[in-house]
């Protein structure tokens with residue numbers, strides 16, 4: 430089956446980690462990929478490496494106008510949008526007693542509003558096409574709660590609720606929705622933790638070695654995204670939950 434070929438896919442958070450690995454995989458499989466993230470230089474290097482079927486636009490997902498501009502750019506370039514992959518996210522950690530309101534707001538703006546901005550920008554286009562798939566990166570953290578992670582977990586619970594609501598609301602319009610929920614993945618996400626002690630504790634998980642069975646690689650998540658996209662239209666993969674084999 431070759432269902433990904435020539436599909437137009439927008440990926441946010443494409444400048445590193447899961448988004449970058451997914452962009453590479455989908456381009457290898459023949460998709461036309463439009464990358465979005467804030468670090469434009471990283472996007473440029475990646476786009477240059479991946480060739481003609483890749484373009485990019487600097488995008489801060491917390492700003493609706495920028496997400497809309499990314500979606501419009503993809504539509505102008507390719508004439509349609511088959512898949513929006515809302516993947517951008519950050520993971521600041523900290524105890525509620527520390528009261529870091531700024532970091533709570535930032536997480537909500539990026540992890541939750543980023544997804545809502547994406548859905549809002551792309552839905553009218555997909556409704557007109559009567560076709561489209563919206564994927565969001567959720568997390569095992571959207572199913573359980575850890576100390577020092579309540580707000581991050583809360584954002585991922587919320588994304589799960591939003592995506593399920595989207596599935597129910599749009600099931601007759603030809604628009605499908607999928608969440609991909611990984612456990613620990615070795616990426617740069619650890620650099621957003623913002624608490625040295627917690628970051629130290631997580632370092633082993635993010636070291637890029639799979640021997641311990643405690644860590645996934647970005648490509649493991651990218652494979653799940655490809656699986657969801659490659660389904661025929663009558664099949665919706667509502668969620669793929671992927672744990673490293675040795676994760677508790």
Ligand code: NDP
Pocket residue numbers: 441442443444445446447448465466467468469471488489490491516517518519520539566567568569570610611612613614615616617618619
């Ligand atoms: P990375 O830090 O490697 O990637 C995060 C991406 O999000 C980067 O490309 C970053 O780009 C982008 N990003 C962050 N803020 C914004 C913003 N405001 N606007 C646009 N892009 C933004 O980490 P991962 O690949 O691990 O993270 C991807 C997703 O996976 C996140 O949603 C994360 O919550 C989720 N996840 C990760 C897990 C893990 O263990 N790594 C486990 C479960 C879920 P830039 O800074 O250039 O904007």
